[in-house]
Amino acid sequence: MVLDFVKKDGVATLKFNRPDKYNSFNQELAFAVQKALDDCKKDDDIRTIVLTGEGKAFCAGQDLAEATDPNGPPLKNIVGKHYNPIITQLRDIEKPVIAAVNGVAAGAGANIALACDIVVAKKSATFIQAFAAIGLIPDSGGTFFLPRLVGAQKAMALMMSGDKVSADEAEAMNMIYKSIADDEFDQFVTKMAAKMAKMPTRGYGLTKKAINASFNNSLxxxxxxxxxxxxxxxxxxxxxxxxxxxxxKRKPNFTGK
Structure with a gap:
């Protein structure tokens, strides 16, 4: 199973499960993530989604063995049919999505994380725009989200240099929400997801609509x-x-409706 899908107390955790390949994406994983996100959208009991990785990596991007296989899908299909639907789903789903970056997030893996609503990372995690090293351009929404998060100059430099960015550096440049000590990370993510699963889900969805539209709207x-x-x-x-x-003067009991 290339994707673990666990639902508990209103939280759906989607864990990339190809640890021997640093959770790099192939067609099977891409389609599994698409289906899982679609299931999360339809399930009213799910009120928060967590994306994370098994083992030492969050996601190392595209599995190059598949991308260079003469019998495998062409790059156009990998971008258009594997990644683009995932990025669209992450932005359109009217529920909060937390990227819990537990290790290296490279290439498409980094940009999938940045497309989520909130990104938290272990202090030992790193973010890498790895595309230039193999002659490609950033995809998976990278050229859209990264400049808006860190500015055009910084984004261009990171994309052209392929420099590693530590979690602390990513937080300092507003690429992510928080860098968390490794030994506190799992507890922090669990607590955050549990809290958000008890908040007004419908209001969260409307907030996402407003933020998405703000990229193109006039005042x-x-x-x-x-x-x-x-x-x-x-x-x-x-x-x-x-x-x-x-x-x-009491604590609200939100139902997400």
Whole structure:
């Protein structure tokens, strides 16, 4: 099994499981991730998603043995049918997605992480834009997300140099949310995911819609969208519960609806 899928207490954990290949992607893993994300989207009991890797790596990117196999899928299909659907799913799914980067995240692996809503990493983890070393361009949304996270100059330098970026450096340059001590990492991720699974899931989904749209909207368009989405959020059960709990000075019991 190339992908472990565990569902518990509202949290779905998707763990890349090709540790002998540093969790590099092949067609089987790509399609397994696509199916798992689709299942997460349809399952109302799942309210938070965690993406992580088995063993020492998060994901080393594309399995080059497959990419160079004369009988394997061409690069166009690897990008268009393997990675692009995953990036689209990560951004469109109306539930929070946490990338728990437990080790090296290289190439497409790094960019899949950056497409998630929140990225946390072990202090020992590294991020590498490894494409230039084999004559390729960054894919999997890398040319979209990285410049927006760290700025065009920094993104260009990282993509052209292929320099390793430590988790601490990634946090300092706003590439990721937090760098976590290795011995505290699993507990931190578990606690964060559990907390988010009990929060207003519908509001989270609407927040993602607003953030996604903000990349292309004018201020006027964004303000109009906020007005529209806030009206939707205000009609949810979670809004009613949240406001009632606030007035009653108690902890809210959100249902994600």
């Amino acid at each position: 006027k368009e964004q303000l109009d969208l906020e007005e529209k989405l806030q009206a939707i959020a205000g009609s949810t059960s979670d809004f009613k519960e949240g406001t009632q709990a606030f007035l009653e």
